[in-house]
Amino acid sequence: MSGPSTYNPKSGFERWLDARLPLPRLMHDTMSTFPTPRNLNIWYTFGGILTFCLAVQIVTGVVLAMHYVANANLAFDSVEAIMREVNYGWLIRYMHSNGASMFFLAVYIHMFRGLYYGSYKNPRELIWIIGVLIYLLMMATAFFGYVLPWGQMSFWGATVITNLFSAIPVVGNSIATWLWGDFAVGDATLNRFFSLHYLLPFIISGVVGLHIWALHVPGNNNPLGIDVKSPQDTVPFHPYYTVKDAFYLVCFIILFAAFVFYSPDFFGSPDNYQPANPLVTPPDIVPEWYLLPFYAMLRSIPNKLLGVIVMGGAIVTLVFIPWLDTSRVRSCRFRPLMKQFFWAFAVACLLLGYCGAQSVDAERFGVPLVWVARIASLYYFAFFWLIMPVIGLIETPKKLPASIAQSVLGDNAATPAE
Amino acid sequence: MQLKTHASRLALGLALGSALLAGSAYAEGTDTKRHHPKDEKFSFEGPFGTYDRGELQRGYQVYKEVCAACHAANHLSFHNLDEPGGPEFSEAQAKALANAVRIQAEPNDKGETTDDKGVPLMRPGTLADHFPAPYANENAARANNSGALPPDLSMLVKAREGGAQYVYSILTGFHEKPPAGFKLAEGKYFNPYFEGWNISMPPPLTNNGVSYSDGTKATIEQQAHDVTTFLAWASEPKMEERKRFGFGAMVFLIMLAGVLFMAYRKLWKDQH
Ligand code: HEM
Secondary structure, rough: OOOOOOOOOOOHHHHHHOOOOOOHHHHHHHHHHEEOOOOOOOOHHHHHHHHHHHHHHHHHHHHHHHHOOOOOOOHHHHHHHHHHOOOOOOHHHHHHHHHHHHHHHHHHHHHHHHHHHOOOOOHHHHHHHHHEEEEEHHHHHHHHHOOOEEEEEHHHHHHHHHHHHHHHHOOOOHHHHHHHOOOOOOHHHHHHHHHHHHHHHHHHHHHHHHHHHOOOOOOOOOOOOOOOOOOOHEEEEEHHHHHHHHHHHHHHHHHHHHHHHHHHOOOHHHHHHOOOOOOOOOOOOOOHHHHHHHHHHHHOOOOOOHHHHHHHHHHHHHHHHHOOOOOOOOOOHHHHHHHHHHHHHHHHHHHHHHHHHOOOOOOOOEEEHHHHHHHHHHHHHHHHHHHHHHHHHOOOOOOOOOHHHHHHHHHHOOOOOO | OOOOHHHHHHHHHHHHHEEEEEHHHOOOOOOOOOOOOOOOOOOOOOOOOOOHHHHHHHHHHHHOHHHHHOOOOOOOEEHHHHHOOOOOHHHHHHHHHHHHOEOOOOOOOOOEEEOOOOOEOOOOOOOEEEOOOOOOHHHHHHHHOOOOOOOOOHHHHHHHHOOOHHHHHHOOOOOOOOOOOOOOOOOOOOOOOOOOOOOOOOOOOOOOOOOOOOOOOOOHHHHHHHHHHHHHHOOOOOOOOHHHHHHHHHHHHHHHHHHHHHEEEEEEEHOO
16 A cells, blocks of 8 residues: 555456456555565464454354344343254354454454564554554453343343443433443343444454554564565565465464364353343352453452543553653564563463452452452553653663564575565 | 442442351351362263263153253253254154153134133143243242242253263262251251252152163162263253364364465575
8 A cells, every 4th residue: 555556457357447446456455565574473463363353253243143132031042042953053153252252362462462562653653543442342342242142141241341330420320321221231231232242343344444554554563673674674465474374374263163162161151051130140240351351450449430440541541552652662572671571561461360250359378369450450550651651761772683684584685585 | 230339349248248157057167168079070071072872861861750840941842852962862752752741732723721620731742842841930930949949951061160060969969968067957958069058959869760771770870970961962962063063174274274384384485
């Protein structure tokens, strides 16, 4: 998209089409000749994997929606009928439910990759911010989806999350009632959640388009975090990265298939195989694993409103990262100090996830987990608002290589590779 | 249902917890958390495990003759009984089993659902019928079980932490001795595998409580094992199809990955 197009329409039809709707040109320039740094590693294959995940969710979701009934009295049994009566319904449903987890696994790897290699820095700020928006939409979509089977966790998860809005002073309760369409989570809530669950993935698809568009202006960052300087630094996307991405995608699908076929309820809660019952609260209300770190933050704060603000703040913070990082160097490979704080941050996120999965009053080795969650939350915010700006100013980065080609090919760099 | 602030939720939880502790008959500080389920081995475990047909057929018999008196299994239909991957009764056998069950009849051509004395009209079951529930509604079920609700069994194995092992442990856990000082609640039975150790279900299985036609000795353990296998199938009737399909998919994917790996290595040989 940036730079001159190298598309050369061959047949008369292609020329005709190119003059009217240059779709082949777009495909050619973005997917085929697009110059891509030659040193991208495995962590750069997750963009393609994420696109695959979105496609899987949409295709399986549309089929599920043909059999699903969005009615509080019928939803649970309709999902069970998909599992038992519909041909290969079990496959479609297990792909969709495990697909959501795989989607989040991939997006977390993708985001940590971006953090480590400084992919959010000038000139890629907007790519990062659009990414945060996708992440937010994914969380909303997954939350709405989890409500649909109308099991115990669906119902009580929806109750806990929508109740958070009632923490807002003055208008909170009215907002909660408005969201429910009733005075509690019920049939009206289920129906609107289904509608939104169907809608949002298509909005995500549109935003993914913007994400890739914005990516194709400056091109990919890379593990060295230095700019592409000459054509020698790059290879054409096709066939080099189409084949590499395809290999890692199939490896990812093998992992996905292992869950679908051999442990399909691994990520699920047994409670969600019990129909929703407003009169019986499950002993522990636990959201899906990918929301646990935020849930842990929320629960670690005794004041509900403050908890909601902190939880929202944790996500909003991500938008500001491009300006919180003051370092001139992108990649943590050349940032000895930042590298350590980065890994500590990863550990803090895992700890938060762990705390979110335990009951509120749990202790480990005599330490109340709520305190572990508090300290990890504090680190989460300190990492972005304190450590990032300060380290960038005081750290002495290691020496950057002269170019990508030189770093990858060494002495061969002199002889052109293609 | 309105959740209060987290602080008050915590307080509520603590208050409830201590109230439960204080109210339980076993108030000596030992908690009555359910024991870890027994480590019973089942044929359907592992990536290649399948249901044992004999166990499934005997398990159906135990379910039908014992459990169905109190528990529904609403997600099962009689046609499931002759489907591949299940008990695999012959179609004739499944029809006979359905026929032996009385189902509430649809309105007759006068529009009546009961006879002159108000007794519901019944008809023999067909393959298309769901397993009938023993009670007309939840209240009737509770009224007949000292206030407790016997849960629907057709998804129980998937709906409980511990799955098949949990169900097996409950069924075989009745004859364990309560620890000294533990006093049972009125009308309850001791079962350390059930949360709180007080269960409202009377021990359902007895030695030779059913008589197996294939000569298998009907010990409590054998019946428990058989009916648990049956209930595991009831929860996950497509498990065998899933694992078989999965094996083919895995073989294909691994081969595809191999081919792509070689293409990738060849293509990139001179590029890094
Ligand atoms: C961003 C993409 C999507 C994500 C992350 C997602 C996530 C989820 C999740 C977590 C569930 C609950 C799974 C379970 O426990 O059963 C679910 C259910 C469902 N989703 Fe989606 N979904 C996505 C896209 C779609 C689309 C595009 C459709 C329809 C066009 C759809 C239709 C459904 C239906 C009908 C259910 C209820 C059936 C069931 O629970 O298995 N989903 N979704």
